[in-house]
Amino acid sequence: MILMLKQLGNKRIALGILIVCMLFYPFSVGYSSYFLTLFVITCIYVITSLSLNLLVGYGGQISVGQAGFLSVGSYSVAILSTKLGLPFLVVLPLAGIITALIGLLIGLPAVRLKGHFLAVATLGFGLSVPQIALKWDKLTGGFSGLSVTPSSLFASETQLFYFFVFLTVLIIWLINNIVKSSIGRAFIAIRDSEVAAQAIGINLSFYKTTMFVISSFFTGIAGGIYGYWVGFVSPNDFVITNSFLILAMIVVGGLASIPGSIIGALLFSIIPHFTDSYVGITNIVIGVAVVLIILFKPKGMVSMFNFKRNKSEKTKKNELLLKEEGNRGVNI
Amino acid sequence: MQILMSGLIFGCIYGLTALGLVLIYKTTDIVNFAQGEMAMVTTFVSFVFLSNFGFGYIPSLLLALIFAAIFGIAIHQIVMKRVQSAPPLNQIVVTLGLFMILNGMAGLIWGHKPTSYPQAVKGDSIKLGSVFITPNELFILCITFFLMLIFFLLFRFTRVGLAMRASAQDIKASQLMGIKVTSVFTATWAVGAILGGVAGIMTAPITFLDTQMMFEVLIMAFAAAVIGGFVSLPGAVIGGLFIGVFENLIAFYISPEMKLVYTFLLIILVLYIRPQGIFGGKQTLKKV
Amino acid sequence: MIKNKKQKFFTIILLIISLFTITACGNQSASTSQQGKNVSQGVTDKEILIGHLGPQTGPVAVYDYFRKGIDAYFKYVNENGGVNGRKLKLIAYDDQYQPSRTIKNAKRIVNEDKVFAMLGDPCTPCNSAARNIFEKAGIPMVMISSGAQQFVNPPIKNYFGSSILNYRVETRVFVDYAVNQLHAKKIGVVYQNDDYGKEGLTVLKDSKNIELVAEVPYVAGDTDLSTHAEHLNKAKPDAIMVLGGPTQAANLKKELYKIGMKDTPYIVSSVGANDRNLFKLAGKDVWEGTISAAAFPMPDVSNDPSMKTYVEQFKKYYPNDPIDGFAQNGWAIAEVLVEALNRTGKDLTWDNFFKALNSFDNWDGSIYEGVTFNKNNHYGLTTMILTQAKNGQILPLSGRITFDPDTTEITYEK
Amino acid sequence: MLTFNDVTVQFGGLTAVDNLSFEVPEGSIYSIIGPNGAGKTTVFNCISRFYTPAKGSIKFCGDEITKYKPHQIINIGIARSFQNVELFSKMTVLENLLTGLHPKLRKNIFAISLNLPTVKRSEEDSRKKAFEVMELLKITHLADEQVSNLSFGFQKMVDIGRAIMADPKLILLDEPVAGMNPIETEKISQLILNLKNEMNYTVLLIEHDMSLVMKVSDAVTVMNFGKKISEGTPKDIQNDPVVIEAYLGEVNLHAEVK
C-alpha cells in the first residue's frame, strides 16, 4: 500500500512537471501563433488517437474512418456557434454529444461486423462525411465552408490555448479512468475472447456500441477544439488519409496504451514541421517511419521505453515458472 | 442500358483490382492497402517503356509485368515477410505506410500531371442494340473474366494452388508437410503484383495515368472484395460488377455526388444482413 | 517494477518536452526585419522572402506546378541580378490541400519565417480558412490561385488578384458567346461540386437568356462520367458547358463521343482546358473544337517575348515537366510580383508595394494578356481571350475581352 | 437444479444433441462423458446460450433459460470454464479474475470516468474478492502476471477462478484436465471436490480423463452421437457394457497395446 502511494506521489510529480512545462510552453516559444497552433493540433490528434485506441486497441474493433468523427465535431461547432449563436460552453459539449449520436448510428450496424468487414464499413463512413458536407450546402456551406464564431470567453489566443491544453489533459485522465475500470476491462475482454466475455455476463452489442459512442464523443470534442481554434471548417479538413494517419498513430505509438497514443500523435504531428519545407517528402517520411517502426518495434514506440522493465520481468517470470515446474518435476 | 454497360466496365476495373487483393489475402492473410499504389507504379513503369524507350504495347506490357513480379517479390522479401505473423492491424498499417511511400515516390519521380495512356485495343465504339461499347471495353470485360477463371482453376485444381490454400490455413502444419511457405507467399505477392499491374494498365486509359489513378479504384475494389466475402475470386469480380452497376444507377437516378455515400450504405446494409459477404463461407462459430 | 514504471513515465515526459523544445528552437533563427531602414518584414539588403502554400503531395498535387512556375521565374530573376539588388527567396510548404495544414503553415510563414508577401496559393477552402490570418497580418496576398469571388470582390486591402480567371466573369463570357455566336438557348452544364463549378453555376442560373436543360454535378476525383453523358444525351442541349478540371472535361467528352454526341458545342472553363495535353487525354479528334477561355495564349501560338522566355527558362529548370498548364500561371504571377517589386523600388514596405500594384493598368509585360489593379479593382485578371482547340493546338478565338469591375460590363475587342 | 428435458440441437441437417434429458441435483458433481463429437460441448453451449435447441426445454431452478441471452446467464447463477481456456490473454491474472465480477460492479460511465470514491471503493472490494479466490487456487504470487505467460495448467486455474468470482450456483467445467499429467489432474480433482464440499457449488463436468470422473462424480451421463446411452453412478457406468463398447473400449482404463 505504501509502495503504491509512493508510486502515485511520483506520478504526480511527473505529471506536475509536465503540466508546468505546458504552462510555460507559450513563453518558451514567444507566444508564437504557429507553435501554439502546432501544439493545439497535436492535442487534437492526441485526443483522437486516444479515442481510436479505446476502440481499436482496447476494444478490438477496427475503425478506418475516425477522421469522419472529427469532421462531424468541427461542423457541429461551426453550425451551432454560427447559425444558432450558442455560447462556447454549450457548443463544445454539444459537439461531443452530436458526434456521439452519429457514433451510435455507426456502432449499431457495426456490432455485427468484424475485422475487414468492419474496416470497410467505417472506411465508407470516413469517405462519406466530407461528401455529405459538400453536398448539404444549406447546412454546411458546401465547398466554401463555414466560419466559427469565436468565443467571447477568451481574451486572447493564449487563454484559449491554456483552456484547450487543460481540456486535453482532462480527457486523457477521463479515458485513463475508463480503461482502468470495469468498463475498460469489458472492452479488453471483448477483444480477447467474445465467447468468454459473454459467459461472464458482458453484453456484446451494448458494449461495442458503448465503445463507438465514447470514442466518437471524445473525437467530436477534438473536432470542436479544431473548429474553435482555426475558426473555419470545410469539407477538406479531415479526409480519409487523416483517418489512415490516426490509425498509424496508435499502431506506431502502441496499441492499448495511453502513452502510446500520445507518442504516436506527437510523432506524426511534428514530422511535418521538419519535412514541409522540402518538396513533397512529408508523406514519404511518414510512410518510412511507419514501416520501420512496425518492423523493428512491432509493439509500438511505447515498447522502447519499458524495454528494461520487460526484460527484467520476463527473466523473473521464467525463473518463477520454471521453479514451479522444477518443484516436483512437473508443473501445474 | 448504356448506364448498365459503363457500370459493368468500371465494375471490371474494380473486380480486377479486387482479384489481386483477394489473392494476397486468401493466401497470406494480409489486407494489402498498397495494392493500388503497386499497380500504379507498374503502370508508370510500363509507360516508361512505352514512351521513353519506345517499345511497343505488348513488349512494354510484358516488361512491366516482369517488373511487377520483381517488385512484388521485393516488397514481400523486404517488408511483408517480417510482419507475416504480426497482428493484422500491424499488417494493415505497414501496407498503409507502403501506400504513402509509393505514392510519394511516384509523385517525386513522375510528377503529378495526368498523362494519357494508350488503350489495349483501339477502335471506335460499336453499337450493339441501344448500347455503345468500344473494343477496348470489350477487351477489359474479357480479360477480367479470363483472369478470374484462370486463378480460380489454379486455386482449385493445381498442386501450387493446394499449397497456397494450405499455407493460408496453417503455416506451421504446411511447413511440416514440406511446403516452403515463404516461397509460396513470395510467389503470391509476385502474382498479386502482376494482377495489380494488369488492373492498372487496364485502368490507365480510362482514368489517365496519374499518381492518384488507383486510389478511388482501390477503395471500390475493397468494397467489392468485401461484398464478395474477401476470400472468393469469383466473388471479388461479381462484387466489383455489382458495385460498378449500382454506383452508376445511383449516379444517374439519384445524384452523382452521392454515389459513394449510397454505395457504402448499400454495403453496410448487405453486410448487416450477411456479415460474411455474399460469397463468404458460412460464418463459423468458434468452438469453445 | 514500480521503479521502472516510474522511469518509463519520466522518459516519456522528457521525450515530449524535448521534442517540443527542439521544434521550438529550430526556428529561433527566423529572419527579423531590419530596423532603421524603410522596409517591411521579410526584406533585407540581400533578400526578399516570398511565401507559397500549396499541395505538393496528395490527390491534387498537380497544383504544385504553380510553385514550379514561380520557382523557375525566381531563379531566372536571381540569375539576372534579382530585384533592386535583392535576391528572391521562395519559402513553400506542403499543405496537401487541407485547410488544417494551411492554417498551421500560414501562421508559420507569417510569424516564423516572416515573409514579405504570399504568392499564388491555390485551394479555395484553404484560402478561406487562412484568410483571417493573412488579413490580420496585412501581408500582401498576390495573385492567389483561386477564381472565387470572395477574394477579389469586394476588394480586400491586402489581397491582389487571382492567377486564374474569375469563375463568374469567365462563365458570363461563355454565356454571351453561346447566345450570341452559337445561338444556343438550351445549355447543359456539368460542374464540379466545389468552387470550380458552383461559382459559375450561380451565374448560369441567373442568366435570363438561356435555359438550363441539364445540371449534373460530379465530385472532384471522379473518373466515371458515363452517367453525366447519358443525362446530357437525354436533355439534348444546344451547347454543353463543363465547369471543372481537365481530366473530367476530357473523360466527359470521350463519353459523349462514344455515344455519338460529337457535334454539340463543348465549352470548358479555363482550368479544365488550357493544356495541349488534353488532345492526348481525350484523343485528338475528340478534343477538337472545344471552346474555352484563357488569360494568355498557349506557348506555341504566342508571339509574346515573355512567353518565349518562359518556355526557354522553364525547360531549363524543370526539363522533365510539361510547359503547359499551371506552371504558366506560376510563371506569370511571379512576373506580376517582380514587376510590382520593381515599381516599389528600394523602400520595400507593404504600403509602397500596394501603391505600386495599384498602378497596374492593363500591364501586358507578363505572359498574361493584361493585368489591372486600382482602388476598386482587385481582380487583376480582367482581360482574357476565348480559345478553341484545333488541330492539336489551342488557338485564340476572339480578341481581348475586358471586364470592368466598376460597371460590371464586359467589352469585346474585334 | 438444472434440468434438460428432451433437448434436440441441430446444425444444418446434423443432429448434434438428440432428445437429451437429464437432471443435475443441487450440491452434486455431475459428469458428462462420451467420445469426441458426442455432443458434450454442445450441451454446454446450450446452457451458455450460444446455441438454441431446436426443441425441448432447459430449466435452471425451475426457470426456463432459453429465453435468456448469453450474457444474462451469469446473472441467473451459471458460470463456466472453457475447453481451450478462453482467457483474456493480454490481461494479468488479477484483471482476468476481476472481469469475473463484471455483472456485480456498478457501471455508471460518469462516475467511472471521473474516478469517484464510490468507484474506487467498489474496485477495492473486488480486488479483495479476487485475492480471496487466488488464495483458494494458491496462485496469489501470480497476480500481476500476464496470463499468456502462464503455463497451461495455471491458465486452467485462472479460467476456473474467473468462473468462481461471480459466486454462481452452478459451475460448468469443460475438460478441466485435458493435457495435464496425473499430478496436475490430482490437484484439479481436489479443487473440484473443494468447490462442492466447502463452497457448496454445484458442478457440471465434461471430461475424458476417467480417473478424474470416477473420483469426483456423484453421477455420470454417457453420451454417444448426441444421445444419452447410459446414466448412473461412476461404478455403474464403468461396468455398463454399452459404455464399454462405445467409449471405454476395454475395462482397463489405460488400455495397453502390445
Next chain:
Amino acid sequence: MLKLNDVHAFYGRVHALRGVSLEVPEGKIISLLGGNGAGKSTTLNVISRLIQPKEGNFELNGQSMLKKSPSDMVKQGVIQCPENRRVFPLLTVEENLKIGAYQRKDKNIQLDMEKVYTYFPRLKERKIQKAGTLSGGEQQMLAIGRSLMGKPKILLLDEPSLGIAPILVSEIFKIIKEINNEGTAILLVEQNAHMAMSISDYSYILENGRVALEGNSEDLKNDDEVRKLYLGA
C-alpha cells in the same frame, strides 16, 4: 539414425532446451515424456527445423542437419505430425492427404492413399468432407494419415492422444504400432506416460528442458519414482 547431442534452444526469451541428447534408432518407437513446458514439443520443432538451436548437434545418419530447412527434413523422411492435429480445416480429407505428399513426385501417391484408407477406413467414408467438420478423433487419424503420405522414415508424433475418447486412443495406438511394424521409426511425444511406455522400446523423460531420466520403457515403468511422479500411481 537420428541423434541430438546437447541441444540448447530458446523459445522467445525462454531457455526451453537446456542440453537435450537423444537418439532414435532405426525401426524403433522412442517415447519422449514430461510435463507441460518440459520441452517436448520444442525438441520436435528443433528436429523439424522450425527452431534453430543455439548450441548442440543434430545429426541424421551421421550428417549434420543444422543448415537444412523444414522442407529438407520432409525430403529426408523426417515428418512431424503436430500437436492438436492441425489439419487444414477448409480442405477436404483427400486434399489434406495430397498435401502430405506435396514433396513427392513419384507415381505411387494414389497407392499410398489407399493404404492410409486401409489404416483408417473412416477417412475413406469422409473423403470429400471438409476436414474441419470431422470429429477430434477423426482429425487425429487424418493428421497421422497425412504424415504417412510423405513416406516417413522417422515419424514424429506430438501428443496423438490429446483430447480423444479412450476407445479411440487405444485404436490410434494400435495403428501407431502397426506403422512401426512396417519399418518406420517413431518418436512419440506423450502426456499419457502409461500408454506411451506401453508401446515404446525406449523412453526419455524431460524436465525443465533437460533429460531427467532415460531407459528401456519396461524398466522405467516399473521404477518406483517414475510411477509416483508420472504415472500417478
